[in-house]
Amino acid sequence: MSLFFVALAVEGVLLAVIALLVVAHRVLRVRSDRAALLVEARTAAGLRAWLLEGRGAQAYTQALSGIPPHIALHRLATAMTEHIPLEHRDELVVLLRDAQWTAAIARQAASRLWWRRLAAARLLAFTASPSDRARVRRLLDDPHPAVRTAATRCLPRVDDPELVTLVLDRLPNLAPLVRAALTVTLRDLASHAVPALLARLTSPASPRELETWINVAEVIGAPQVYPHLAVMARHEEAAVRLAVARALKRQFHSDASDVLETLLRDSDWRVRAQAARSLGSLGAHEKTAALATALADTAWWVRFRASLALAQMGEPGRRVLKESRRASDRMARDMSSLVCGLSDGSIIELTEA
Amino acid sequence: MDGLAHLAADGIRLVDTTILVYYLTLNAFYVVLFAMAIPDLWRHLTLSDDADERARLLSSEAFPPITILVPAYNEEVTIVDSVRALLTLNYPRHEVVLVNDGSTDAMMEHLIHAYDLYEVPPAYPVYIRTAPVRAYYRSRRFSKLLVLDKSNGGKADSLNAAINAARFPFLLAVDADTIIAPDALQRVSRPILLGEHVAAVSATLRVANACRIEHGRVTDARVDRRWIPGCQVVEYLRAFLFGRTGWNALGGNPIISGAFGLFRREYMLAIGGYQVGNVTEDFDLVVRLRRYLHDNNIQATLPFIPDPIAWTEVPSTLRILARQRERWHRGLIGTMLAHRDAVANRRYGPFGLVALPFLLVGEMLAPVIELLGYSITLLGLAFGLINWEFAGLFFLAAFGFGIVLSCLGILLDELSFRRYARASDLARLFGFAVIESIGFRQLTVWFRLRGFWHWWRGSDSWGVMLREGFTREHGAGGPKQRAAA
Numbered sequence: 001m002s003l004f005f006v007a008l009a010v011e012g013v014l015l016a017v018i019a020l021l022v023v024a025h026r027v028l029r030v031r032s033d034r035a036a037l038l039v040e041a042r043t044a045a046g047l048r049a050w051l052l053e054g055r056g057a058q059a060y061t062q063a064l065s066g067i068p069p070h071i072a073l074h075r076l077a078t079a080m081t082e083h084i085p086l087e088h089r090d091e092l093v094v095l096l097r098d099a100q101w102t103a104a105i106a107r108q109a110a111s112r113l114w115w116r117r118l119a120a121a122r123l124l125a126f127t128a129s130p131s132d133r134a135r136v137r138r139l140l141d142d143p144h145p146a147v148r149t150a151a152t153r154c155l156p157r158v159d160d161p162e163l164v165t166l167v168l169d170r171l172p173n174l175a176p177l178v179r180a181a182l183t184v185t186l187r188d189l190a191s192h193a194v195p196a197l198l199a200r201l202t203s204p205a206s207p208r209e210l211e212t213w214i215n216v217a218e219v220i221g222a223p224q225v226y227p228h229l230a231v232m233a234r235h236e237e238a239a240v241r242l243a244v245a246r247a248l249k250r251q252f253h254s255d256a257s258d259v260l261e262t263l264l265r266d267s268d269w270r271v272r273a274q275a276a277r278s279l280g281s282l283g284a285h286e287k288t289a290a291l292a293t294a295l296a297d298t299a300w301w302v303r304f305r306a307s308l309a310l311a312q313m314g315e316p317g318r319r320v321l322k323e324s325r326r327a328s329d330r331m332a333r334d335m336s337s338l339v340c341g342l343s344d345g346s347i348i349e350l351t352e353a
Numbered sequence: 354m355d356g357l358a359h360l361a362a363d364g365i366r367l368v369d370t371t372i373l374v375y376y377l378t379l380n381a382f383y384v385v386l387f388a389m390a391i392p393d394l395w396r397h398l399t400l401s402d403d404a405d406e407r408a409r410l411l412s413s414e415a416f417p418p419i420t421i422l423v424p425a426y427n428e429e430v431t432i433v434d435s436v437r438a439l440l441t442l443n444y445p446r447h448e449v450v451l452v453n454d455g456s457t458d459a460m461m462e463h464l465i466h467a468y469d470l471y472e473v474p475p476a477y478p479v480y481i482r483t484a485p486v487r488a489y490y491r492s493r494r495f496s497k498l499l500v501l502d503k504s505n506g507g508k509a510d511s512l513n514a515a516i517n518a519a520r521f522p523f524l525l526a527v528d529a530d531t532i533i534a535p536d537a538l539q540r541v542s543r544p545i546l547l548g549e550h551v552a553a554v555s556a557t558l559r560v561a562n563a564c565r566i567e568h569g570r571v572t573d574a575r576v577d578r579r580w581i582p583g584c585q586v587v588e589y590l591r592a593f594l595f596g597r598t599g600w601n602a603l604g605g606n607p608i609i610s611g612a613f614g615l616f617r618r619e620y621m622l623a624i625g626g627y628q629v630g631n632v633t634e635d636f637d638l639v640v641r642l643r644r645y646l647h648d649n650n651i652q653a654t655l656p657f658i659p660d661p662i663a664w665t666e667v668p669s670t671l672r673i674l675a676r677q678r679e680r681w682h683r684g685l686i687g688t689m690l691a692h693r694d695a696v697a698n699r700r701y702g703p704f705g706l707v708a709l710p711f712l713l714v715g716e717m718l719a720p721v722i723e724l725l726g727y728s729i730t731l732l733g734l735a736f737g738l739i740n741w742e743f744a745g746l747f748f749l750a751a752f753g754f755g756i757v758l759s760c761l762g763i764l765l766d767e768l769s770f771r772r773y774a775r776a777s778d779l780a781r782l783f784g785f786a787v788i789e790s791i792g793f794r795q796l797t798v799w800f801r802l803r804g805f806w807h808w809w810r811g812s813d814s815w816g817v818m819l820r821e822g823f824t825r826e827h828g829a830g831g832p833k834q835r836a837a838a
Contacts, residue, residue, distance in 0.1 A: 004745040011753040018760040019783065022767045026779065029771065074402075115399045145547045146400055175548020180415030300478040338476035342491060349448075349496030350520075 039067045043075050047083060050092075057088075061095045069101040073123055080126050089126075096127050109135045114144040125153035133158050140167065145175040152181045156188050164192040168200060172212040179212065183219045194222045201228040207237035214240065218247035226253045233259045238268040245271055249278035257284035264290050264306075269299035276302060280309025280351060285316050292320045295332035303331060307339040311347045362738040365729055369739060369747060372726035376750040379715050383591075383758050386599025387765075393601050394594070394659050394769050400547075401540060401660060416542050418446035419615070420519035424511030425453055425529035429460040433467040435529050438569025440495045444538035448497045450515040451529075455484075455505030468492040470500055481626040483514040508611070509627035509634040516618070516626050524621060526635075528612045530666060532561055532571055537662035541615050544656045552646055552653035553616045553639070555609040557593040559772065560586045561664035571664050576778040576785070581674055583785040584793040585667040590782075591762035594769075597657045604703030605655040607643075607712055611635030613663035620645065620653070633684025640692050640709075647701045661770050675800045682720070682804025683812065689717050720801035726751065727795070755790035 046060030064072040076096075084092065096102045105123045108116035121139045128136055136158050139151035155163060167182055174182065186193040193216070200213050214232065217225040229251065233244045245263045248256045260282070263275035276294055279287050294306035307324075310317035324336035339347070421439050425432055432451075439449045453461050464470060470490035477489065484506030492498040501514050512526055525541070527533065534540075537556070544551050562582040565573035577583045600606045611634065624641045631637045639655070646653050668674040689696070689712060696713055698705040730747050733739035763782050766772060773779060 002742050004742045004749070007746060007749050008753070011749060011757055014757050015760060018757070018764050022760075022764050022779065025767050026776070118399065175546070178548070304476075334474055334476040337474040341471070341473045343471070343493045343496065345493065345496040346491050347496075 036071070039063075039071065039075070042066070043079070047079060051083065051085075051088065057092045057095050061092070061099060064096075065099055065101055069105055070119065072101055073105060073119060076126065077122060093127050093129075097129070102127055106132070106135065109139055114142075114147060117142055117144070117147045118150055121147050121150035121154065125150060125157070128154040128157040130158055130160065133160055133163065137163060137166070140170070145178050148174065148178045149181045152178065152185045155182075155185050159189070159192075161192040161196070164189055165196045168193065168196050168213065168216070171216065172206075172209040183216050186216055187220050190220050190222060193220060194224055197222075198224060198228065201225065201232070207235070207240050210235070210237075210240045211243045214243035214247050218243070218250055221250040223251065223253065226251045226256065230255065230259050233263060238266075238271055241266060241268070241271045242274055245274035245278055249281035252282065257282055257287050260284070261287055261290045264294055269297070269302055272297060273299065273301040273305040276305040276309045277351070280305070280312040283313055285313055288313065288316055288320045291317070292324060295324050295327070295335055296329040297331075303335040304338075307335045308347060308351050311339050311342070312351055362733075365733045365738045366743070369726065369729050369733060369743065372722060372729070373747050373750055375714075375722055376726070376747075376754065379719075380750065380754040380758060382711070382715070383596070386603075387595040387758070387761050388599075389602040390595035390598035390659070390765065393598050394765065397543070397659050398769055400543060415546055416445050416539065417523050417545055418448075418521035419444065419523045419525050419538055419542075420515075420521040420618075421447060421449045421525045421527060422512055422515035422519065423449060423451040423527055423529050424508050424515065425451060425456065425460060426505070426508075426511075427456045427458045427460060428529045429456070429458040429463050431530055432460050433463055434569040435532075436464070436468070436498065438533065439527070440497055441535070442533065442538050443535045446521070447538055448499065448520060449495075450499045450501065450518050452501045452503060452511040452515045454503060454507070454511040461502055464500055465490070468498055468500075469494050470498075477518045480517050480622050481513040483510050483517070486514055489518070507629060509629045509631060512634070513626040513629070516621055519618060522618050523615055524618050525613070525615045526611065527663070528665065531558075531612045532566060532569060532664040533613070534662040535570065537613075540658060540660045540662050543658055544654070549656060550653050551615075551617065551656060552620050552642055552651075553609055553614060553655045554658065555597065555606055555614050555655070556658045556663060557597075557661045558589060558610050558612055559593075559661045559664045560589050560667050562666055562669060564664060574772045574774070574778075576773055576781045577669070578781065579669060580785065580788055580793070581671065582667050582669045583781060584789040587759045587762065587782060587785045587789045588793075589667075590766050591759050594659060594762050594765045598659045600708070601657055603707055606657045607639065607704065607708035608636055609639050609655065612665045616642075617653070620651075631684060631687065632680050633688060636684060637688045637691075640688055640695070643704045644692065644695060644701065647704070659769070661772055671796070674797075675803070678797050678800035679804045679807060682717075682801040683808045685712070685717050686804065686808045689713055720798040721805075723751070723795075723798045724802060752790045755794065756786055759786035759789055 043060065043063040046063035049055045049059045050057045064076060067075070080089070102123060105119050106127070107120070109120040109124070111117050111120070117139065120135070121142075124132055124136060124139070132154070136151060136154040139147055139154065140163070142148050142151065152167075155167065164186065167186065171179055171182055197213055197217055197220070201210070201217070205213070210232065214229065217229065225247075229244050229247055232240055233248075235241055235244070241263060245260065248260055257279060260275045260279050263271050264279070264287075266272050266275065272294065276291060279291060288310060291306045291310050295303055295310075297303050297306065307321060310321050318340075321336045321340050324332050325340060327333050327336070342350070423436070423439065428435070436449060436451060451464070453464070470492050473489050473491050475486065475489055484504040486501050486503040488502045490500040490502065492500075499518055501518060503511065503514055506514075516524060523542075523545075525538070541554050541556050544554055559571075559574070560577070560582060561571060563575040563577035564571045565575070576586050597606050597608075614635065620642060624638075624645045627634045628637050628641070643655070645651075668677050689709070692709070695701050695705050696709040698709075701709070726747065730739065730744050734741070734744050760783065763779075763786060767779070773782065
């Protein structure tokens, strides 16, 4: 047979196989979609019987056991977030921990395949108990950021101060997604997180570590950290001072505005802009004069943030802005005009974002 | 005389064999891209599966703030819906900076009326020089909206003006008529959230012609019955789903579509924004960006995510298609020649050693090589200089392999996102896969050859792009003109 016919046959077979795969996949998907509808009806009925008719969670867990584990996990995650009230969850978790499918998924925490470990982390976020400490620790150290992010949700269920400390120590080197997820989780575990945080803010640490921990302090908003923030405001690294300026917007300490006023004169424009912003968030009326001076700052962002902060302060701030529209400094004049011309909605949007 | 004929026959066979090898190599490279796309596609599908996690993260500060840049020129028909769709994207922190590039229709009036715009003083920094901005407007209804009314300066100039007024560290450049999925910003942020230091992110663009659009959203994806947009559906599937996804494993994408691309602002400012006067400003930007990163030893990636999150209208007539392809090719030639020192240059890593040579040989010179291949094969057959078997092999490599590759694109879509739910659409896709390889592609060869001619003559025109508008449940969708200076 000539080469042409061989090549023709190969291409023909390839096309036929592709077409067959597409059609077969479509047929299977249509069937699985139909099956999914039945599954949904069955699990919804179980959920209804449990939550509305008070007949126990067994019917629901049985319905979940009868479907493929990955679909059951998906259904469970949706139900947990959207339907099942907090007070009912423990009852369900007790039953789920005895189910074969959940045990099988939880064992995947040690799998070599990241998507299996991800499934384990997603499940353990709902079913973990203090006995899963080792598993959760392993998942928190996972090389895949998505697995680590999912594992952070297990922390409140394990409720272990040592794990919280471990998380705080690892935080500075993690991806932004994991860091954000962990920071939110740490807020829910403030009773363990705050003492560990205080210990770290007083010990020698790299600027990157300090910056991360100050960000955690900002999210938790614990007043105990204020004295440490006030000290860090004099740190030689601009990134640390910037983090302090940001964190102080949630510290309603009587001296916080004084520290921010100092930061408003910082050598780094980013720190000055953030200090102005935080003064606005605190509503520090007594600092309008300092903000008025910042309207003539050489950096556009500092002028912008200072003018927004003044606009946030109601009448005293607005008065300063109106006066600045007649100021001798052109930049201060332009910026005051810009912010005075904004609607209240825009000011809220711009100060928040 | 016999010797001369033999020599000619040998020469033709040699050239034809070289072109045959060229086709086989190029298509084999696409097969490699296909193979490389599969694990990446699987990874993204698995990661995007957890909507619950994403919803939880929306309340945190994990998502980076994004400014959406929208250059618009004479878009009065669709602008209000398009802007509303952008403003209502499901994302915790984003703003929209729309630039009216000296429109001559009633677009600005429509915007002022629909969004209750009011003028604000021009106190915005100017990092990149642009045509004069006549006025800045904010909206009383949507505080996330900033509108710049400026003199006409072209798309690149408008994007630069928008960059100046942007507040956030990430910029998403979109066309005013690009339709974006509600969760598009969440998806496009994925590489950033996973800890990659990205300079830019691109995503899959799909063809919106014949799709049902409601309130600026695609609610029913369809494949156009007409062959010109239909073939482009197949073309886009192949190019984005495995072409660009596959490039992730080869050091990232050489091209980020101007219709939807996310960029880190600091790098955009560092390279001076878009180059005004370049007819393919998006391609030029990516090349300059990559060179800047390499030259300054910055370890940043330009990943592609395969999620189909943006939809765009493609030309539906030959005339418009010809203008578009001619312009794209003219821009490609200009940019490749401007950056010729980076081609096959080890200093630029995989981009210089793989992506740029591929663009040179597999894209820029492709129409010349293809025309040469078709002509020589047909002439050789006519004069009996090559046999039917060889010609058959040539056309199998040129057309048959192309059909297989297009069908692989359809297969990948079916296995992953399955956007075309109807069996009739699926059948149409297979039909268009054949027409795209035999007929459509040869037409684009001709259009791209014209690109060489216009580039030689120094043309920098965009041409008038007549668009049809979309099938809409609400609002008008009549023909509109789209042009840029």
